Amino acid sequence: MKSYRDLIVWQKSMEVVTLTYKLLKQFPEDEKFGLTSQIKRSSVSVPSNIAEGYGRNYRKDYVRFLNISRGSLYEMQTQFQIGMNLKFINENELKEIKVLSVEIEKMLNSLINKLKD
Template sequence: MKSYRDLIVWQKSVEMVTHVYKLINAFPEGEKFGLTSQIKRSSISISSNIAEGYGRNYTKDYSRFLNIARGSLFEMQTQFLIAQNLNFINENDLTTINDLSVEIEKMLNSLINKLNK
């Protein structure tokens, strides 16, 4: 691989951020600095940490950044569940984002396992 841009997990995470931003545009204006801000930060952190870890010189560092990305993914999943509980998004939107995030989760787990061998 020549670049982190070649990683499918990075590509999918960027795709997910785009989808996330479209979903949270419909959140109430009063959530701009609350849940909306938290979701933006956690979702962006996923692809950012994949890219940053790829750029590190050591496998151990790369694995650590992938674990941080996975933690941010779990944060985002939790935040969207809260958003759905507050009726900010519907069940279909939650299912769509969850399906994509679970796919990314599996890819991250696989990559982390390969690096740790």
């Protein structure tokens, strides 16, 4: 592995960020500095922490950043659920992000467990 860019989990996380930004365009304007901003930050945090952890010289640090990334992923999933509860988006619009985020969750869990061994 030459770079964090080669990690499939990072690539899929980047895809989620792109999909997130596109989907959030339909959120109400008055949520610009509220839920919309929070979802953007949590989605961006996922690949960012994967990359930052990869760049650390210690396995323990890498695992710590992967755990932060997983936490941000859970945060994003929760915030999208709030958006659905508030009827800003519906289940069908969120489908692709949900599928990808579950995939990323599994990949992060696997990578964390592998690095802990």
